[in-house]
Amino acid sequence: MTGLPRPLPPPELMQSMDLQFMPSPELEEWARATFIEHGATLWNEDHDHLNRATLGFVWTTVSNSRGGNMVAGQCESMPPMAMGKWQRARAEQQIADWFDGLPDFLITIDANYATICQDAEFCALIEHELYHAAQERDIYGAPKFTRDGRPKFGIKGHDVEEFVGVVRRYGAGPAAGATQALVDAASRRPEVASVKIAQACGTCRMLRAA
Structure with missing residues (x-):
């Protein structure tokens, strides 16, 4: 499906009684070579701003759920914010x-889910989290930049109930959503495969609770 083999959680993480989180530079390399870099196997221009972002990917074996739904992935902007001063300093370290x-962004992926899901579901999950890793826009819709010329990054919520780009590439699943852009995307054949991943995203559930 892609130029690089799909990364799987390392055996030492899956078999360990102690390890619960493990950084994954190979997952970042795969995501960039698959979706972000120009010429990537499944290149998506919507992620072009991430060529100037630093991404940290982490596997976890810690089960997580919100609202009765499993959380399979989560994207956070850095530095972490919603915690006390010492907690934040400890997390940053x-x-x-x-x-x-x-x-710029920390993306955490459930290792247990990653070992059983299909390739299309895995791709949809990674792209869904990448869509959360956005470049901020001004009131006119123009991209924002910092004083040193770098993109100003932030977490983006869904276009409606899902990202239009994910629907365009993987299909809408059971519910299409309410905007014409989403309907138009859903009415066409998926660019990659038909899956639905929004309900398994921890970032989405945090945004809904905010």
Whole structure:
């Protein structure tokens, strides 16, 4: 399906009684070579701004759920915010140790889900999290930049109930949503495969609760 083999969680993580999180540079490499870089196997221009972003991918064996639904992935902007001063400092130190500095976005993937899902479902999950890793826009819809010329990054919520780009590429699943853009995307044959992943995204559930 892609130029690089799909990464799987390492055996030492899956078999360990102690390890619960493990940074995954190979997953970042795969995501960039599959979706982000120009010429990628499943290149998506919607992720072009991420060529200038630093991404940290992490596998986890910790089960998570919200609202009765399994959480299979989550995208967070860095530095972490919703915690006390010491908690935040501790989290920043741990993440910086993993990635030689804080990335712009931290993407956590459920290792148990990744071992059983199909390729199309895995691709949809990764792209869904990449869509959350957005470049901020001004009131006119123009992309924002920092004073040093870098994109200004932030977490993006869904276009409606899902990202239009995910529906365009993987299909709408049982419910299509309410905007014409989403309906138009759903009415066409999926570019990649027909799956639905929004209900398994921890970022979405945090945004809905906010």
